[in-house]
Amino acid sequence: MRNLSIKNLSGPTGILAALVVLIVLFSLLNPRFASVENLQNVLFQVSVPLIIVVGTSLVIQMGSIDLSVEGVMGAAGMAWILLSPNTRLEGDIGVWAWFVALGLGLVLGLITGAIYAKLKVPSFVVSLGTWYVGLGIAILLYGNALLPSLTSEALARWPTQLTLGLPNCFWLAAVILAAGVFVSHYTKFGRGLMAIGNNEPIARSNGMPVDRYKIAAFAIAGTLCGLAGILATMQLGSGSPDIGFGQLFVVIPAAVIGGTALSGGEGGVIRSAIGVFLLIILNNGLVLAGVDPDYQSGVFGMILLIAVIAVAWPQRGRLKVAK
Amino acid sequence: MKSLSKIGGTTRRTFTAIVAAAMIAGLGANDAMAQAKIEHPEGFNPDEWVIVASVINTTNPYMISNIEGAEAMARATGIDLEIVNSNNSSQTSISSILAILASGKKPIMFVNTVASSDAPPIVDAVKQAGGYVTIWWNKPDEFKPQHIGDNFVAFQKHTGVDSGRCGAQALADALGGKGNVILLPGVQDSTTSKTRVAGFKAEINENYPEITILEERPSNWDPQLGARNAKDLIVKYGDQINGVWSADDGMQIGAMQSFENAGMLDKVKFSSDGLYPKTLEDIISGRGDNAIVGETFHRGYMASAIGLYTAYLAASGQIVPSELEDNKRESFFKLSCVTPANYEQYLQYDEPGAPDAFVERLIETGPWDTEPVPLIGGGVEVLPES
Numbered sequence: 001m002r003n004l005s006i007k008n009l010s011g012p013t014g015i016l017a018a019l020v021v022l023i024v025l026f027s028l029l030n031p032r033f034a035s036v037e038n039l040q041n042v043l044f045q046v047s048v049p050l051i052i053v054v055g056t057s058l059v060i061q062m063g064s065i066d067l068s069v070e071g072v073m074g075a076a077g078m079a080w081i082l083l084s085p086n087t088r089l090e091g092d093i094g095v096w097a098w099f100v101a102l103g104l105g106l107v108l109g110l111i112t113g114a115i116y117a118k119l120k121v122p123s124f125v126v127s128l129g130t131w132y133v134g135l136g137i138a139i140l141l142y143g144n145a146l147l148p149s150l151t152s153e154a155l156a157r158w159p160t161q162l163t164l165g166l167p168n169c170f171w172l173a174a175v176i177l178a179a180g181v182f183v184s185h186y187t188k189f190g191r192g193l194m195a196i197g198n199n200e201p202i203a204r205s206n207g208m209p210v211d212r213y214k215i216a217a218f219a220i221a222g223t224l225c226g227l228a229g230i231l232a233t234m235q236l237g238s239g240s241p242d243i244g245f246g247q248l249f250v251v252i253p254a255a256v257i258g259g260t261a262l263s264g265g266e267g268g269v270i271r272s273a274i275g276v277f278l279l280i281i282l283n284n285g286l287v288l289a290g291v292d293p294d295y296q297s298g299v300f301g302m303i304l305l306i307a308v309i310a311v312a313w314p315q316r317g318r319l320k321v322a323k
Numbered sequence: 324m325k326s327l328s329k330i331g332g333t334t335r336r337t338f339t340a341i342v343a344a345a346m347i348a349g350l351g352a353n354d355a356m357a358q359a360k361i362e363h364p365e366g367f368n369p370d371e372w373v374i375v376a377s378v379i380n381t382t383n384p385y386m387i388s389n390i391e392g393a394e395a396m397a398r399a400t401g402i403d404l405e406i407v408n409s410n411n412s413s414q415t416s417i418s419s420i421l422a423i424l425a426s427g428k429k430p431i432m433f434v435n436t437v438a439s440s441d442a443p444p445i446v447d448a449v450k451q452a453g454g455y456v457t458i459w460w461n462k463p464d465e466f467k468p469q470h471i472g473d474n475f476v477a478f479q480k481h482t483g484v485d486s487g488r489c490g491a492q493a494l495a496d497a498l499g500g501k502g503n504v505i506l507l508p509g510v511q512d513s514t515t516s517k518t519r520v521a522g523f524k525a526e527i528n529e530n531y532p533e534i535t536i537l538e539e540r541p542s543n544w545d546p547q548l549g550a551r552n553a554k555d556l557i558v559k560y561g562d563q564i565n566g567v568w569s570a571d572d573g574m575q576i577g578a579m580q581s582f583e584n585a586g587m588l589d590k591v592k593f594s595s596d597g598l599y600p601k602t603l604e605d606i607i608s609g610r611g612d613n614a615i616v617g618e619t620f621h622r623g624y625m626a627s628a629i630g631l632y633t634a635y636l637a638a639s640g641q642i643v644p645s646e647l648e649d650n651k652r653e654s655f656f657k658l659s660c661v662t663p664a665n666y667e668q669y670l671q672y673d674e675p676g677a678p679d680a681f682v683e684r685l686i687e688t689g690p691w692d693t694e695p696v697p698l699i700g701g702g703v704e705v706l707p708e709s
Contacts, residue, residue: 032559038558243547290538
């Protein structure tokens with residue numbers, strides 16, 4: 001058994017330190033980086049991946065992976081916009097659009113979870129399948145007609161509007177994050193996921209409903225991807241099957257950088273969230289610092305390497321196994 | 324267990340096929356509207372041939388338009404149609420094309436290549452199968468139809484430099500020849516993006532000395548990345564920004580949203596390429612105090628119809644590619660500069676049935692003389708000094 005108390009003590013200090021160093025560095029390079037306007041900008045940009053990473057972390061903690069993020073986002077985003085006031089269809093069903101879109105995410109998550117848990121197919125391939133099922137649904141909804149745009153000013157403006165100085169979309173992400181922290185730390189279910197990641201046979205032999213927990217984790221992840229798809233569609237003001245494009249490779253690295261081990265049983269929602277901040281701030285800072293686009297990818301990668309070394313440094317026990 | 328673990332890969336392929344089939348079925352539903360039947364020359368049996376259109380994905384409006392053009396050609400010629408969805412992957416593109424070639428029918432093919440390097444293997448396979456192919460947009464410069472033979476009928480494109488110049492003129496004129504602009508190129512190493520950016524910069528350097536390019540941020544043709552980069556640049560430069568040029572309308576849609584969110588849409592001018600329906604809507608409604616000042620017009624269905632018709636003419640022996648002039652083998656087709664003053668003349672090309680009408684005219688006037696996209700030159704596109 002691993003020593004849980006020591007792990008908790010070490011906490012996310014490494015990644016927090018890396019984040020602070022980046023913030024100081026970018027502020028020196030361009031004072032506008034530390035402006036209130038940029039803070040709002042960064043919070044606007046982190047909200048979508050922040051919502052996704054909560055689900056991603058729950059899944060990764062139990063040693064599984066959910067690759068379906070982008071497909072589920074596309075399906076939910078398209079379903080939502082076509083059922084909200086838009087330029088394509090007059091099928092506005094008001095608040096029910098949310099239920100339909102989130103329900104779609106939930107169902108896709110349930111399918112992934114059920115096939116994974118009951119048929120014992122690796123989550124990697126199952127979620128790859130549901131990724132394409134989601135994308136397929138999005139493409140069929142998209143058809144070959146006009147790009148659907150939101151016609152409701154209120155909905156299109158909602159994510160950017162400020163409440164207590166912070167954009168609404170960030171508040172939404174913060175609520176999800178808080179709920180995620182609560183579930184993973186203070187519920188039997190949350191602790192169960194960690195136990196499954198640590199040692200599934202022991203968890204099972206202790207009478208834990210492992211299959212049910214697995215399905216529930218994927219269902220939560222699917223629903224949150226659905227929510228992220230809706231939010232991203234709102235932010236863009238238009239629907240697209242590709243609305244989730246690129247998100248998978250923000251949230252999974254963010255979770256891993258934050259210290260959530262892909263092998264499961266380690267890490268947490270907060271750490272992954274800090275990982276998201278690190279990645280988004282790194283990108284934002286490089287643009288503000290005026291790094292030449294030709295070098296941006298390379299510089300991004302190098303700083304990332306330095307940051308992950310800093311993050312991993314305190315935990316490099318002689319007996320620690322990394323895979 | 325082992326066999327089960329294959330499910331993911333198979334699911335992906337099968338599902339892609341199902342989606343593609345469903346799309347084709349859905350899109351082909353208006354077959355009843357068929358018109359303009361071509362009279363095939365003697366000795367040409369349409370049942371021996373299959374029309375193939377390979378597109379990069381089926382989510383981008385331009386690619387969907389490519390498919391519409393191929394459908395219109397299939398209706399006009401009465402030849403079966405196969406659509407290849409490359410899913411943004413060269414491998415998928417090449418392997419799907421090989422699968423169709425293995426079916427035994429000879430292909431009359433239009434390929435919108437994912438990457439330049441896809442052209443040689445695809446052309447080679449088509450040649451082996453006795454088919455005829457026209458490539459659009461991307462191929463290696465030194466890989467010329469004239470060197471390969473008649474099966475590689477032609478390489479065709481609209482020049483990126485002209486597109487960039489159109490956008491630069493419209494934007495600079497709207498700013499009174501003075502001001503600061505930011506650029507959102509597409510995928511940085513794509514030929515299309517590079518040529519458009521080079522055209523934009525050359526036009527500014529040559530004719531608009533008081534326009535300053537503040538910064539360029541490649542946004543990968545992705546509306547969301549366009550929105551993010553625009554947002555970051557708004558924070559960086561604030562109201563110094565007077566104009567925004569994007570290498571295509573997708574990124575412009577994202578950028579405009581960011582400027583609107585920042586309350587700056589009515590103070591900044593935009594120009595781009597593609598005249599997407601959404602962009603047209605914004606021009607018509609005068610969104611953001613007439614924020615969009617310049618666009619270029621060309622349609623995906625026109626590209627695929629021209630490409631397929633050229634290949635059909637070669638397949639049916641009505642042209643012999645090796646006897647054509649060089650600019651009909653490596654061809655540039657016209658691209659129109661659109662402004663809020665003249666957009667109305669392009670509305671007709673988006674009306675229902677427009678692809679069929681275009682194909683009808685194409686058959687009448689030939690692949691090189693059909694308005695609004697006649698042949699205007701050829702060769703390898705040369706980047707201007709900037």
